[in-house]
Structure formats: structure tokens, C-alpha cells
């Protein structure tokens with residue numbers, strides 16, 4: 001029988017990008033929203049701390065193993081911002097904040113010329129077998145790119161329409177989900193998780 005696991009995120013984009021991959025690893029994936037589990041406050045100071053606390057909270061409430069992703073966009077010219085605070089960069093939280101966050105990013109980079117707009121997406125995935133699991137599995141992935149001057153593309157979420165990937169010659173939002181799932185920071189973290197699980 002497949003091991004049930006809670007996907008501890010309130011972000012539908014992450015559910016889209018992680019569910020079937022985790023199912024391929026042999027898990028029966030249940031999104032936390034389907035169990036009416038709310039997102040805890042993200043009080044950590046690093047991606048790993050936040051991923052841990054999200055997974056731990058879902059494991060505690062559900063009594064099941066849990067997996068969480070904490071991720072963000074790190075922009076060199078902004079000394080690493082929005083970084084840990086990518087989801088709430090413009091001061092509001094949740095997916096409705098995405099458009100405001102993109103506008104703020106473009107404003108903050110207005111004076112930064114092409115060639116100096118390097119950025120990376122970071123994903124930290126944590127898996128806990130139970131709430132008090134003393135040795136969580138931690139898997140990280142990064143993806144390098146640059147921030148363009150105006151949005152391009154309709155797919156994806158967050159900052160995808162501003163993130164140009166040289167590897168593909170377009171923004172993440174111009175990629176089909178299936179393509180983004182091959183090269184993104186989250187895809188890379190999931191590949192590390194897979195090898196750590198021996199799946």
C-alpha cells in the first residue's frame with residue numbers, strides 16, 4: 001500500500017508542480033488544504049527553518065508524514081531580496097499578493113540595467129516522517145536566471161513572468177508546466193529528495 005503523505009502548502013502552483021512527482025516516488029499525496037489544515041506563520045530566518053515548521057505543523061495536525069517547500073527569489077542587485085520574504089514582498093501574503101510583488105520587484109529594479117539583473121530561485125524541500133522526526137530529509141535546488149523589464153508569459157505563478165531562464169531562452173511563465181517541471185529549482189530539489197529516498 002502507498003504511504004500517505006501531506007503536502008504542506010497553501011500554494012496551488014506548488015501543488016501542481018509537486019503532487020504527481022511525489023506520487024511517482026510512491027506516495028499517496030494529500031494536499032493540506034484538502035484536510036483543512038491552515039498554513040502556520042513562517043517565523044523562520046532561513047528557507048530550511050520555514051520548510052521545517054510548515055512540514056512539522058502539518059504532520060502534527062494530520063498525524064501523517066508531511067512534506068513542505070519553502071522557496072523564494074534571490075536577486076543579487078537587491079542584496080538577496082526578496083529572498084525569504086518573496087511571498088510577502090509587497091506587504092501582503094498569499095497568492096493574491098503575486099501581482100503586487102511583481103510590480104514592487106520591477107520598481108525596485110527600475111534603475112538596474114540589463115546585465116546586472118541576475119537572480120536565482122531557491123527551493124528547500126523538507127520531509128518529516130512524523131511530527132517529532134529527529135532527522136528530517138532536506139533537499140535543496142537552485143535555478144539561475146535574470147529579471148526582465150516587463151512581464152512575459154501567462155503560465156506559472158509568483159515571479160515566473162519576470163524570471164528569464166537562459167537555458168530555455170524565455171521566462172518561466174512562457175514554459176508549459178511540464179517544461180518548468182524539468183528545469184526549475186523545485187524540480188532540482190525534488191530530484192535530490194528522490195535520490196535521498198532511494199525512490
Ligand SMILES: O=c1[nH]c(=O)c2ncn([C@@H]3O[C@H](COP(=O)(O)OP(=O)(O)OP(=O)(O)O)[C@@H](O)[C@H]3O)c2[nH]1
Pocket residue numbers: 008009010011014039042054069070071072073086087094095101121156157158159160161163172184186
Ligand atoms: O515565480 C515563481 N516561481 C516559482 O517556482 C516560485 N517558487 C517560489 N516563488 C516565490 O516565492 C514565494 C515562496 O514563498 P513560500 O515558500 O512561503 O510559499 P507560499 O507562501 O506561496 O506557499 P506555502 O508553501 O508557504 O503555503 C512564492 O509565493 C513566490 O512568490 C516562486 N515564484
Ligand SMILES: [Mg+2]
Pocket residue numbers: 042087
Ligand atoms: Mg508561505
